Structures are given as structure tokens and as C-alpha cells.
Amino acid sequence: MNDQPRRRPRKPYRRPQKDPVRMxxxxxxxxxxxxxxxxxxxxxxxxKKARDxxxxxxxxxxxxxxxxxxxxxxxxxxDAIISACVDRPxxxxxxxxxxxxxxxxxxxxxxxxxxHAAVSASVELARVVLGDGRAKFVNAVLRKIAADDLxxxxxxxxxxxxxxxxxxxxxxxxxxxxxxxxxxxALGGGRAGIEDLLEADNERPEVTLVARxxxxxxxxxxxxxxxxxxxxxxxxPHAVRLxxxxxxxxxxxxxxxxxxxxxxxxxxxxLALAQAPLDGPDKRWLDGCAGPGGKAAMLAAxxxxxxxxxxxxxxxxxxxxxxxxxLEGNPGPYQVIAADGTRPPWRPGSFDRVLxxxxxxxxxxxxxxxxxxxxxxPEDLDGFAPLQRALLEEALAAVRVGGVVGYATCSPHxxxxxxxxxxxxxxxxxxxxIDARPLMPGVPxxxxxxxxxxxxxxxxxxxxxxxxxxxTA
Numbered sequence: 001m002n003d004q005p006r007r008r009p010r011k012p013y014r015r016p017q018k019d020p021v022r023m024x025x026x027x028x029x030x031x032x033x034x035x036x037x038x039x040x041x042x043x044x045x046x047x048k049k050a051r052d053x054x055x056x057x058x059x060x061x062x063x064x065x066x067x068x069x070x071x072x073x074x075x076x077x078x079d080a081i082i083s084a085c086v087d088r089p090x091x092x093x094x095x096x097x098x099x100x101x102x103x104x105x106x107x108x109x110x111x112x113x114x115x116h117a118a119v120s121a122s123v124e125l126a127r128v129v130l131g132d133g134r135a136k137f138v139n140a141v142l143r144k145i146a147a148d149d150l151x152x153x154x155x156x157x158x159x160x161x162x163x164x165x166x167x168x169x170x171x172x173x174x175x176x177x178x179x180x181x182x183x184x185x186a187l188g189g190g191r192a193g194i195e196d197l198l199e200a201d202n203e204r205p206e207v208t209l210v211a212r213x214x215x216x217x218x219x220x221x222x223x224x225x226x227x228x229x230x231x232x233x234x235x236x237p238h239a240v241r242l243x244x245x246x247x248x249x250x251x252x253x254x255x256x257x258x259x260x261x262x263x264x265x266x267x268x269x270x271l272a273l274a275q276a277p278l279d280g281p282d283k284r285w286l287d288g289c290a291g292p293g294g295k296a297a298m299l300a301a302x303x304x305x306x307x308x309x310x311x312x313x314x315x316x317x318x319x320x321x322x323x324x325x326x327l328e329g330n331p332g333p334y335q336v337i338a339a340d341g342t343r344p345p346w347r348p349g350s351f352d353r354v355l356x357x358x359x360x361x362x363x364x365x366x367x368x369x370x371x372x373x374x375x376x377x378p379e380d381l382d383g384f385a386p387l388q389r390a391l392l393e394e395a396l397a398a399v400r401v402g403g404v405v406g407y408a409t410c411s412p413h414x415x416x417x418x419x420x421x422x423x424x425x426x427x428x429x430x431x432x433x434i435d436a437r438p439l440m441p442g443v444p445x446x447x448x449x450x451x452x453x454x455x456x457x458x459x460x461x462x463x464x465x466x467x468x469x470x471x472t473a
Contacts, residue, residue: 016127016135020055022103025067026129029099032072032371039068039371071099071106072370073202076174077150078105080157085144097134100126104142109150119146165191173198178378179363186412186453193457200457205367207242208233208264209251210294213301214331215258224251234460235443236267238298257329262294263365265454265461266410270298272439272452273355273406276468280402285310286351288341288395289358291319293326296336299355304332311346313339342390349400356395358388358420360411364463367456381415388416392424396431396471404434405469412453412463421451421467430473436466 024046031037043065050056056064071078082101083090090098104122107113113121119142126135145153158171166184170177175198184194211218221240222230229247233239241264242248253259285303290296290312300310312327312334314320320338327334339345341356361380366373388409395405409416425431435450445458451467 016124018128019121019125020050021060021064022067022121022125023128024050024056024064025071025103026096026099026125028064028068029071029103030096033095033099036375038369039072040368043068066111067103067106069204069370070110071102074106074110074174075102075370075374076176077154077171078102078109078174080171081105081109081145081153082141084153084157085141094134097126097130097138100130100138101141104138105145108142108146109153115146119143161191169194169198174202175366175373176376179366179373179376182363182413182415186414186417187455196457197455200455201366201373202370203367203456205263205456205462206460207248207261208267209240209242209248209254209259210236210262210267210298211238211240211253211259212257212297212330213238214305215301215329216253221251221253221259224253233264233267235440236264236271238271239264239267257326260294260297260326262298263368263462263464265364265459265464266294267298268440268443268454268461269357269406269408269464269466270295270302270355272436272466272468273353273404274299274302275439276353276404276406276434276436276470278352278402278404280352280400282306282352283308284351284353286346286354286395286398287312288344288354288356288391288398290314290323290336291316293323295355295357296323297326297330300327300330300332300334303334304330307332308352309333309335311351312336313341313344315340341394342387344394344398346398348397351399352403353406354395354399354403355406355408356391357406357408357410358384358391358416360384360388360409360416361413362410364410364412364454364465367462381413384416385420388420389424392420393428396424396428396469399471401471401473403471405431405471407467407469409465410462412455412465417453417465417467418451421469425469431469431471434468434470436468439468 028042031042032039047061107118122142123135123139126138154172159167161168166177166180169180187193209221211221218238218240229243231241248254248261285308287296287299291314296312303310312323314323317338324336361376362372392407399405433450436452437446437449446452454461454464
């Protein structure tokens, strides 16, 4: 008689099933993490490759895009929740494992995917990219996360607002604490405004087109797109907003360079400089930091209508080539050069209008580049500050007496906006601020002036800053 206990039969080994959507999302996140790539540059070629292979349809592409951008935007929140569900510091969790966990957390807490499907799909992804052993860890953590919804988790992991307002907002709205503090300082006001701004940073931004003056019109683009795919811009007469079904590359005007993709805030900055009052000649314009070319194309088109010439200067040769490609076909005179705006080749006083859209931290475009919020550090400001001041000083030297300079940044941080302008005016003199608000007619909530700060939650644009200065001596 055999007294040995009967062994339960082993389940046959099942190969993990590759899910093309989640595999692509994981690949994009790894590129962002390993190569410091930007999702808006990594994702399009991955999606094209998947479509070309026949792996994706439109719904698959939309889901992959949501998984990548949603995970990056909510990374801070998901890190806090994952940290509460693991028995080690997050820095000791392998980055690929953390990416799978973050993707799973987003499906559980940030989408309508059923919990069982989110856990199952994430564990299957882990089996493919991490192996069966670490897939068990992923399974255990995600089951803990699935036990509550997002509001429930935030109540557990975010400190109370009354005890630490900035840390509360940082966890709830997934921004580093120092960025919350900087945005709050720039915005002013109480809790409602900063919460609205942080929420807007976590929303998917609209795609906005610009109809380049003299080459196409907003009405032409709207007629081509139809009512279901296009809406008029909010503020710029040249803007068209795409709805879910709109595809920029499908438009002849975009393919031919008569229109392009450009945030409405960027359009408003270029239009404001062109509309600034000017005494005397108006024949020579300069875009001193022209790459990649969106504002330069708008300025070149507006200059052409007045018989003026635009000189578009960009320090990096490869970006100067991008500018040249964007301006190709412009009907008026223009020139593109690769030159350092802090050591310019042009003579002082050569221009009537100058735009200096300076390099900055990019905190005004966190909707479009969500990973930037996790890469930037407060000390980055120290690196940009001398360059920003030098570029504004050279812009004022480049413009003639009576001419105007637009100083612009895609950052609302006070150290990159008013502090730069005030320092240069105090140090250099010979210039005065003019009120930029009338140069954006119809746009509300522009502040007390004379400079202008746009906001995602108030204007639906990137957080562009503009100060307009007139040279007086």
C-alpha cells in the first residue's frame, strides 16, 4: 500500500501573451527613463511602426497614448501609492518593475479599465518583460492598489492640506513640491487658483493649428476639417483647435507649410510683438532665439505683409535648419542664420522689432511634456539665469532707439520672468516697459501689467510670459 501523499498535478506552463498596446507603452516609458527622451518625440514613431505592422488601429493608438501620458503625468501620485504597498524604498525597486507598476496603477486608478483586467494585463506584461518571478511581485502590489480607488488612496498618502499645503498639493496633483511652490508664487491668490492650475497641467492639451498669415486662413482650415474635427481658436484670429477626430498631417495646408501646429499662447506672443506701437521705420525684425521656428514663421508672415525683413537667428545649427524648413515658402524676405544671441554678428541698433524667446525650464508646458516636471531641479534656474539676462541685454542693444523688444519665456517662474526684466532694466537702463495687455485684445485675466502671463487653466494655453520693452536711449 502506498502511503505517499498524492501530489497535485502541476499546471502546464503557459507562455505569456504579448499585448501590443501595453508593450508599446512600456517601451516608451523605458525610453523616457533610460535615455531622458521626451514622450512627444518617442511615441509618434513607435505608433507609426505599430500601425505599419498592422498591430494597431485607432483605438489601440489612443489607449497607448493615454497609458504613456497618464502614467507620466501622475507619476508622483502613483509613486506615493506604490510606496505604501511595497516593503522597501522605491529607489530599491528596479526601474523596469516600477514602470510596470506605474502603468498598472494608472489603469486601476486613472482609467475605466475594470480592475481585474488592469491587474491581469499588467501581470502578463510583467511576465513578458520581467519574467515570472518579478511578475508575482507585480501581482501582489497591484492587488493591494486595487483594494481602493484614487480618492481613498489620496486620503491615506497625502498629508492634510491644513498641515502642509504644498506637500498635499504635490501628492494630490502629482507635481514636485518646489514646482508647486514656484507656480503658486507666480500665480498668487488662494487654494482654488493653484489647484485649478495643477489640474490643468494634468489634462491632455488640445492640438492647435496656426494658419500662417498671407498663406492660409483659419476659415480655410475649418472648412477642410469640418465641424466635427475643428473649432475656432479662443484668442488668436489665426488659430484652429482640433477635436478628437482632427489629424494635422491630413491637411494639405500643414503638409505644404501654409499652416502648422502651434500653441495659441505662442501665437499671441508673436502677434503682440508685431502689434506693439512703433515710431519711425518698421523694416527690419529679429527673432533672436528662433528654434524650432513656430514664432519665426508667424513673424515672417506678418513682416512680409508690411514689406519688412525677418532675420531668424538660432544658436544650434540643427535647430537653425528646422527654422529654415518651417519658413520655407514664406512669400516675403527673410534670412535664417546660426548665431549665438549673446555674441551676435549684427550691428547694434539694426532692428525695429526684436523677439527674444529665451531658453528656460519649460515649466509653462508641463501639459505637453509631463516628464519635464520630474527632471527639472531648482538649481536649473541658476544655469538659465545668466543666459536669459545676457540675451535680453543683447536684444536691447540690437534694437534701435524707439524700437521694441519682446522678452518671452515658456515658464511662469518669477526668477525667469519679472526678475530677469527688472534686473536688466536696473542694470542697463535706456529702456522702459510698455503695457503688453492691449497687444492681446480680447484676452481676459492678463493681470495687473505691464507684462503678461498666460495660464493653462485661465486661457487654455501654455503658461507663456511676455514683457514688451521700448528702447529709449
